[in-house]
Amino acid sequence: xxxxxxxxxxxxxxxxxxxxxxxxxxxxxxxxxxxxxxxxxxxxxxxxxxxxxxxxxxxxxxxxxxxxxxxxxxxxxxxxxxxxxxxxxxxxxxxxxxxxxxxxxxxxxxxxxxxxxxxxxxxxxxxxxxxxxxxxxxxxxxxxxxxxxxxxxxxxxxxxxxxxxxxxxxxxxxxxxxxxxxxxxxxxxxxxxxxxxxxxxxxxxxxxxxxxxxxxxxxxxxxxxxxxxxxxxxxxxxxxxxxxxxxxxxxxxxxxxxxxxxxxxxxxxxxxxxxxxxxxxxxxxxxxxxxxxxxxxxxxxxxxxxxxxxxxxxxxxxxxxxxxxxxxxxxxxxxxxxxxxxxxxxxxxxxxxxxxxxxxxxxxxxxxxxxxxxxxxxxxxxxxxxxxxxxxxxxxxxxxxxxxxxxxxxxxxxxxxxxxxxxx
Amino acid sequence: xxxxxxxxxxxxxxxxxxxxxxxxxxxxxxxxxxxxxxxxxxxxxxxxxxxxxxxxxxxxxxxxxxxxxxxxxxxxxxxxxxxxxxxxxxxxxxxxxxxxxxxxxxxxxxxxxxxxxxxxxxxxxxxxxxxxxxxxxxxxxxxxxxxxxxxxxxxxxxxxxxxxxxxxxxxxxxxxxxxxxxxxxxxxxxxxxxxxxxxxxxxxxxxxxxxxxxxxxxxxxxxxxxxxxxxxxxxxxxxxxxxxxxxxxxxxxxxxxxxxxxxxxxxxxxxxxxxxxxxxxxxxxxxxxxxxxxxxxxxxxxxxxxxxxxxxxxxxxxxxxxxxxxxxxxxxxxxxxxxxxxxxxxxxxxxxxxxxxxxxxxxxxxxxxxxxxxxxxxxxxxxxxxxxxxxxxxxxxxxxxxxxxxxxxxxxxxxxxxxxxxxx
Numbered sequence: 001x002x003x004x005x006x007x008x009x010x011x012x013x014x015x016x017x018x019x020x021x022x023x024x025x026x027x028x029x030x031x032x033x034x035x036x037x038x039x040x041x042x043x044x045x046x047x048x049x050x051x052x053x054x055x056x057x058x059x060x061x062x063x064x065x066x067x068x069x070x071x072x073x074x075x076x077x078x079x080x081x082x083x084x085x086x087x088x089x090x091x092x093x094x095x096x097x098x099x100x101x102x103x104x105x106x107x108x109x110x111x112x113x114x115x116x117x118x119x120x121x122x123x124x125x126x127x128x129x130x131x132x133x134x135x136x137x138x139x140x141x142x143x144x145x146x147x148x149x150x151x152x153x154x155x156x157x158x159x160x161x162x163x164x165x166x167x168x169x170x171x172x173x174x175x176x177x178x179x180x181x182x183x184x185x186x187x188x189x190x191x192x193x194x195x196x197x198x199x200x201x202x203x204x205x206x207x208x209x210x211x212x213x214x215x216x217x218x219x220x221x222x223x224x225x226x227x228x229x230x231x232x233x234x235x236x237x238x239x240x241x242x243x244x245x246x247x248x249x250x251x252x253x254x255x256x257x258x259x260x261x262x263x264x265x266x267x268x269x270x271x272x273x274x275x276x277x278x279x280x281x282x283x284x285x286x287x288x289x290x291x292x293x294x295x296x297x298x299x300x301x302x303x304x305x306x307x308x309x310x311x312x313x314x315x316x317x318x319x320x321x322x323x324x325x326x327x328x329x330x331x332x333x334x335x336x337x338x339x340x341x342x343x344x345x346x347x348x349x350x351x352x353x354x355x356x357x358x359x360x361x362x363x364x365x366x367x368x369x370x371x372x373x374x375x376x377x378x379x380x381x382x383x384x385x386x387x388x389x390x391x392x393x394x395x396x397x398x399x400x401x402x403x404x405x406x407x408x409x410x411x412x413x414x415x416x417x418x419x420x421x422x423x424x
Numbered sequence: 425x426x427x428x429x430x431x432x433x434x435x436x437x438x439x440x441x442x443x444x445x446x447x448x449x450x451x452x453x454x455x456x457x458x459x460x461x462x463x464x465x466x467x468x469x470x471x472x473x474x475x476x477x478x479x480x481x482x483x484x485x486x487x488x489x490x491x492x493x494x495x496x497x498x499x500x501x502x503x504x505x506x507x508x509x510x511x512x513x514x515x516x517x518x519x520x521x522x523x524x525x526x527x528x529x530x531x532x533x534x535x536x537x538x539x540x541x542x543x544x545x546x547x548x549x550x551x552x553x554x555x556x557x558x559x560x561x562x563x564x565x566x567x568x569x570x571x572x573x574x575x576x577x578x579x580x581x582x583x584x585x586x587x588x589x590x591x592x593x594x595x596x597x598x599x600x601x602x603x604x605x606x607x608x609x610x611x612x613x614x615x616x617x618x619x620x621x622x623x624x625x626x627x628x629x630x631x632x633x634x635x636x637x638x639x640x641x642x643x644x645x646x647x648x649x650x651x652x653x654x655x656x657x658x659x660x661x662x663x664x665x666x667x668x669x670x671x672x673x674x675x676x677x678x679x680x681x682x683x684x685x686x687x688x689x690x691x692x693x694x695x696x697x698x699x700x701x702x703x704x705x706x707x708x709x710x711x712x713x714x715x716x717x718x719x720x721x722x723x724x725x726x727x728x729x730x731x732x733x734x735x736x737x738x739x740x741x742x743x744x745x746x747x748x749x750x751x752x753x754x755x756x757x758x759x760x761x762x763x764x765x766x767x768x769x770x771x772x773x774x775x776x777x778x779x780x781x782x783x784x785x786x787x788x789x790x791x792x793x794x795x796x797x798x799x800x801x802x803x804x805x806x807x808x809x810x811x812x813x814x815x816x817x818x819x820x821x822x823x824x825x826x827x828x829x830x831x832x833x834x835x836x837x838x839x840x841x842x843x844x845x846x847x848x
Contacts (some may be wrong), residue, residue, distance in 0.1 A: 012710060016565050024564035122562065128711040130554075130562030138546065138554030140448035141440050141731030148848075209758035217763045228773060228843050231803065231813055235771075242848065254759045256766055263771050263847040269717060272696055286436060286724025287552040291717040293693065300710025307565030316747060323740060326542055326560065334633035335678045339641045342680055347659075347687050349652060379655065389655055419652050423687040424572075424666065 001310070002034040002066035002091075004057055004082060005073035006044060009096055009123065010035075012303030013070065014046045026314050027307065034060045036073075061086035068313055070306060071095040080104050087111045087119070092317075094309040096123035096302055102197035103213050105204065118316075120309035125198040126151060126278045128301030129294040130308065135205040135282070142284030144206040146246035151198045153276035153296040154182045154189035155221050155241040159261075160274040163229050163238060169222060181276065191220035192259040195243045202280070203245035203257050217258035224261045237263035238271050340398035345374070345423035348392075348404070351385040353414030359388060361415075362407060369403040371395045385416075391423060425734070426458040426484040426515075428506060429496035430468060433520055433547065434459075436727030437494065438470045450738050451731065458484045460497075485510035492737055494730060495519040504528050511535045511543070516741075518733040520547035520726055526621035527637050529628065542740075544733035549622040550575060550702045552725025553718040554732065559629040559706070566708030568630040570670035575622045577700035577720040578606045578613035579645050579665040583685075584698045587653050587662060593646060605700065615644035616683040619667045626704070627669035627681050641682035648685045661687035662695050764822035769798070769847035772816075772828070775809040777838030783812060785839075786831060793827040795819045809840075815847060 003010055014035075020027040035048060036057035054060065061069050061082050069086040071093060073079050079100045083093055088111070095101065101108065101121055112119045122132045126149070135144075150156050154176065161172045173190065176182035188194045196218045200211040221241050232239050242262040248254040264271045269291050273279040278296025283289050295301040315323050352358045359376055366373055372393040379387045392400065407415055427434055438459075444451040459472060460481035478484065485493050485506050493510040495517060497503050503524045507517055512535070519525065525532065525545055536543045546556045550573070559568075574580050578600065585596045597614065600606035612618045620642045624635040645665050656663050666686040672678040688695045693715050697703040702720025707713050719725040739747050776782045783800055790797055796817040803811045816824065831839055 016710065022567035027565065129714055130558045133562050134554045134558070137735060138557050138732045139728070140735045141451065141728045143446035203758070207758055209756050211758055212760070215760040217766070223843060224845070225843060227806075227811075228771070228845060231773065232771070232845075234803075235799075235813075235815065237847070239845065248761045248765075254761045256761045258763075258766070261845050263769075263845055265848065268848065284728075286440065287728040288719045288722070288725055290553055290719070292714070293717065294714030295712045298712070301712055304563070304565045304708075304711040308562045311561060311564045326544065326736060326740070332633050334627070334631055334635055336636070336639040337672045337678045337680045339682075341672075342641070342682070345687075347652070347656070349655065375659075379658075382651075389659075391659065419647060419649060421648070421652060421656075421663065421685050421687055423661070424689065424692065 001030065001032060001068040001070055002036065002060040002063060003032055004036045004060060004069060004071045006035055006037050006046070007072065008299045009302045009306065010072040011044070011046050012299035013072065013306045014048060016303055016307050018046065024311055026311055026318065029318065030310055030314060033065050034063055036060045057082055058085065061091060062089045066091060067317065068092045068094060068310065070310070071097055072306070074099070076100055076103065080108070083108055083119075084111055087115050087117055090115055090117055092117045092313050093119040094306055094313065095119065095121050096306060098124040098194065098197040098201060102200040105201075106210055118313060120312060121201065122309050123302045123305035125201055126280055126292065127153075127294065127296040127298060128304045129278060129280065129292045129296070130305075131202070131280050131292050132205065133308070133312075134292065135202065139282060139284060139287065139290070142287045144247075144282060144284045146244065146283040147199070147202050147206045147280065148270065149199065149202065149243045149278070149280040150240055150270055150273050151243050151278050151280065151296065152189055152192075152195040152241060153278060154186070155195070156273065156278070157181050157276045158190070159221060159224065159229075159239055159241065162224070162226055163233070166226055166230070168226055169224060190222055192218045192241065195241060195259045199243035199245055199257060199259060203255060206245060206282070207247065207255055211257060215257065217260070219260035221261050232263050235263070236266050238266060240264045240270060240273075242270070340396075340401075342397045343394050344397070345394055346392045346400055347421045347423050348390045349418040350388045350390070351382060351416045351418050352388055354381070354384070354386045355414070358386065358415070362388065362390065365406045366390075366392070366403045368406060369399040371399050371403045387418075425454060425456060425492040425494055426460065426487060426490035427456055427494050427496065428460045428481055428484060429498070430459055430461050430470070431496065432723045433726045433730065434496040435468070435470050436723035437496070437730045438472060440727055440731050442470065448735055450735055450742065453742065454734060454738060457489050458487060460484045481506055482509065485515060486513045490515060491741065492516045492518060492734065494734070495521055496730070498523070500524055500527065504532070507532055507543075508535055511539050511541055514539055514541055516541045516737050517543040518730055518737065519543065519545050520730060522548040522618065522621040522625060526624040529625075530634055542737060544736060545625065546733045547726045547729035549625055550704055550716065551718065551720040551722060552728045553702060553704065553716045553720065554729070555626070555704050555716050556629065557732070557736075558716065559626065563706060563708060563711065563714070566711045568671075568706060568708040570668065570707040571623070571626050571630045571704065572694065573623060573626065573667045573702070573704040574664055574694055574697050575667050575702050575704065575720065576613055576616075576619040576665060577702060578610070579619070580697065580702070581605050581700045582614070583645060583648065583653075583663055583665065586648070586650055587657070590650055590654070592650055593648060614646055616642045616665065619665060619683045623667035623669055623681060623683060627679060630669060630706070631671065631679055635681060639681065641684070643684035645685050656687050659687070660690050662690060664688045664694060664697075666694070764820075764825070766821045767818050768821070769818055770816045770824055771845045771847050772814045773842040774812045774814070775806060775840045775842050776812055778805070778808070778810045779838075782810065782839070786812065786814065789830040790814075790816070790827045792830060793823040795823050795827045811842075
């Protein structure tokens with residue numbers, strides 16, 4: 001394959017391919033033939049042979065050795081021209097570039113269909129969250145009614161902090177820029193362009209038709225004030241930048257597509273999606289509601305999505321007949337750790353005769369067996385017995401059981417265990 | 425295809441296939457050739473020609489006309505024998521049967537690999553939530569560290585009601601049985617067998633090895649008391665029946681697989697999964713955390729998963745070269761509803777000169793344009809101006825804008841709009 005761009009996502013992608021153990025076995029077969037970069041001299045975080053590097057990106061997309069072009073340079077040009085040239089040369093495309101697909105998807109997909117190649121774009125929406133493939137495949141049985149997403153991490157981070165800290169937009173934006181959660185020029189994020197690109201891609205897949213980018217009603221979060229966020233809370237809502245595409249109930253077949261700050265009821269599944277996390281809620285018939293939640297950006301998450309597209313392509317290209325991704329490729333049994341060696345936290349509730357020193361006795365017995373406690377509290381009384389609740393740190397199951405045996409030993413017949421539960 | 429069983433899920437599956445408009449175009453090509461049932465006389469909710477029905481299920485799995493067998497009868501026998509016989513006759517299998525796969529997956533997959541057929545099982549875990557295919561494909565780039573699931577709807581329903589109502593297990597179980605959320609014999613659910621079957625399937629996919637069913641540490645929820653649920657809340661937790669499979673950090677390559685009631689921190693993504701909903705949290709490197717949430721059971725949801733497997737099979741069987749599920753098959757543009765016709769709820773905050781009749785004026789103007797209000801409240805003062813917050817019902821955008829224009833008309837120059845946001 002040929003890699004265009006070795007920035008954050010390109011580096012993450014190369015790191016996965018160079019460390020294939022423990023991942024899908026197909027990854028071992030993927031080789032990077034060429035890497036297109038802006039500068040040959042820049043130090044790189046990933047260990048790739050220098051002879052793969054070139055600044056001549058056009059030579060990669062026409063290289064006969066290259067069957068898949070992974071476009072990770074972003075932006076409209078030269079990404080658009082390189083993708084079209086690669087398609088012309090019969091290369092399959094994997095891209096994380098929402099903008100070029102949202103705005104030039106028409107010519108790109110028309111060219112790809114003519115050339116008989118795939119253009120895959122799992123990484124373009126929702127970072128590491130699988131959402132493109134579920135819309136194409138797993139949810140295909142459904143008539144989709146609505147797709148609602150929190151699909152811009154920067155604005156969700158800003159809104160979450162405005163809500164929890166009561167801070168103003170400008171203040172939080174400046175801090176987000178300082179921390180690297182917002183760009184120096186934040187327009188694409190805070191004015192909703194990025195979310196509009198992404199909802200146009202999701203709408204196209206969910207409703208099986210292309211979307212004119214300029215048809216999307218788009219509003220950003222600059223005018224959202226702390227006052228409104230506070231009133232929202234009083235009324236039982238949180239404010240989120242939502243991207244929504246839905247079938248219009250009145251005009252059959254027509255769609256509504258919009259991006260804007262929205263009051264979300266507090267018990268709605270999207271209301272608790274905070275910080276840089278993304279989530280996409282899909283509603284369809286007969287499925288009902290299904291939600292996909294995860295990291296919407298970042299090196300590893302986005303690279304995970306890029307490589308999932310590569311897996312799909314390689315399973316198609318490599319397989320003579322059987323799709324290795326669908327079949328069962330393992331035959332051995334996993335080794336299972338014996339329960340006595342499990343390490344977890346525990347909650348135990350004791351009912352004890354009310355005498356001095358009970359808590360000391362419990363603490364001593366746990367200590368004997370190396371069971372470290374987070375808390376030990378006498379909570380109340382039940383039928384004249386003292387109720388003592390213990391929460392442990394991570395401990396080995398066998399040690400914990402041994403401690404319980406000692407606690408209930410001969411000298412303490414008045415200590416009963418009312419319940420034991422594990423703690424996550 | 426041949427359908428074994430026309431109960432709830434079988435009926436849902438047939439309903440999708442008989443009503444293909446608006447769904448993936450491949451569904452139109454799927455034909456039901458045979459339907460295996462227990463009784464020919466029973467009235468059916470779905471309109472299938474009676475000549476397709478037979479009580480001789482063996483004749484379906486060996487029928488040369490049938491290339492895919494959809495097994496929806498559940499339980500171990502005769503499901504296991506029928507599946508093996510179908511595989512021997514080179515049929516692909518789609519099944520929703522977690523028990524037969526968890527306990528006899530070894531012989532079933534060995535037979536399928538030998539025969540060169542697929543056994544697909546999206547419907548076996550998490551109902552309509554896509555989780556099997558993401559584990560096989562979209563998440564394949566990752567080294568999976570842990571899979572944590574709320575994958576039994578009955579127990580989650582019972583625990584949720586115990587928590588919200590402070591009611592005892594026996595009481596809630598009896599009510600759940602009355603309402604159809606729990607079976608007359610609730611053992612499979614409340615004692616954790618169902619969750620153990622499912623986590624064994626997820627662990628097998630996530631970690632690439634089979635699981636001996638008897639290796640799974642399993643505990644149900646019968647002994648969970650309201651007392652413990654209350655203490656959990658005091659300590660910042662909720663109690664959930666979790667199924668967990670994780671790589672052991674200490675013994676490299678060994679797994680922990682267990683099912684049991686667990687204290688879950690209140691801010692954990694799984695803590696807010698309530699009622700009959702299911703959710704599966706997958707943690708991997710480099711992805712981080714990704715969660716899949718949705719209806720874990722039910723006719724439509726489970727049928728959606730069955731048909732997603734059929735889509736995968738038919739795209740493989742029907743395609744000469746290009747996988748129609750991965751490519752872009754639409755070329756037209758969607759019709760978009762003009763923004764003026766959008767129907768949503770609105771939140772508006774006004775700053776008004778403090779004079780009698782302001783709220784009446786606002787209410788009258790909204791009324792003139794058919795904008796129905798949910799609430800209109802004077803909340804406070806800001807810079808000597810009265811702050812009035814209005815929340816509307818679903819209204820047409822144009823009507824809403826017209827009402828705002830009238831409100832700000834000549835007679836009311838002291839009414840300013842501080843902010844407008846949509847309400848979900």
